[in-house]
């Protein structure tokens with residue numbers, strides 16, 4: 486009789502604020518658990534209570550209002566320094582649409598974008614964008630502090646934080662016509678430091694590739710947040726945490742909306758000394774995050790084919 490192997494799952498880690506006390510032994514154990522999950526999968530599912538029901542409902546309304554705007558308005562969201570901006574009606578991924586907000590943890594970033602989309606104002610949109618991005622950025626900071634504690638590089642992370650900014654992306658994927666299974670977004674690794682993803686409704690779509698080449702389908706709920714390493718974390722962690730390839734596959738008759746907060750470093754990124762020793766030689770040279778993005782964009786060919794392992798070809802030793 487053949488055994489029925491269970492499909493692989495991403496680790497699920499409870500980070501609800503009410504249970505976390507930074508001095509307790511369970512907190513130290515959690516730091517190690519998160520670090521192991523990131524070392525093994527490059528990401529994990531955080532169960533997190535930082536987004537209230539009220540804030541969640543407000544971001545659902547905000548997404549509807551945003552995607553309902555006419556295309557002529559949405560295209561005003563032009564590319565930022567990290568290469569983000571409006572994307573839609575793309576021949577290779579026709580189901581996909583995206584808008585992104587730079588510096589979304591600052592009132593100025595949220596206001597500039599809101600004014601661009603609604604010149605006569607939309608205060609509730611602006612408030613919910615700001616509040617939501619801040620909560621997800623706080624989750625990322627909490628996670629990375631815990632990782633840094635576990636790896637003995639807390640001060641290096643605190644230094645990096647001073648130069649960290651956050652982008653909020655609204656991603657929408659239409660349900661594919663004719664009941665087919667179709668690509669929503671092609672496999673890639675993120676070019677940021679870290680990414681946190683929330684899916685607005687229960688269900689699948691996101692898939693993450695494991696180190697042994699298996700794709701894990703991720704069944705998400707709004708209270709689950711994927712915390713995922715980007716290429717810049719791969720380099721910063723001296724290769725201990727690999728950014729995982731991921732993609733979105735759409736099937737069924739429901740559209741999918743995800744909100745994605747990604748961090749960017751406005752300074753030189755270099756491997757902390759504490760991660761380098763005889764057994765762990767330096768694997769990445771110091772580099773500038775935005776120059777890396779420029780390099781990555783310049784090596785992406787006309788068909789959108791990306792360089793494999795761009796971070797190692799850019800600054801790997």
Ligand SMILES: O=C(O)CCC(=O)C(=O)O
Nearest residue numbers: 654656682691733743745
């Ligand atoms: O929608 C998702 O779950 C993933 C989106 C994504 O990979 C991205 O925006 O880089």
Ligand SMILES: [Fe+2]
Nearest residue numbers: 673674675731
């Ligand atoms: Fe991504």
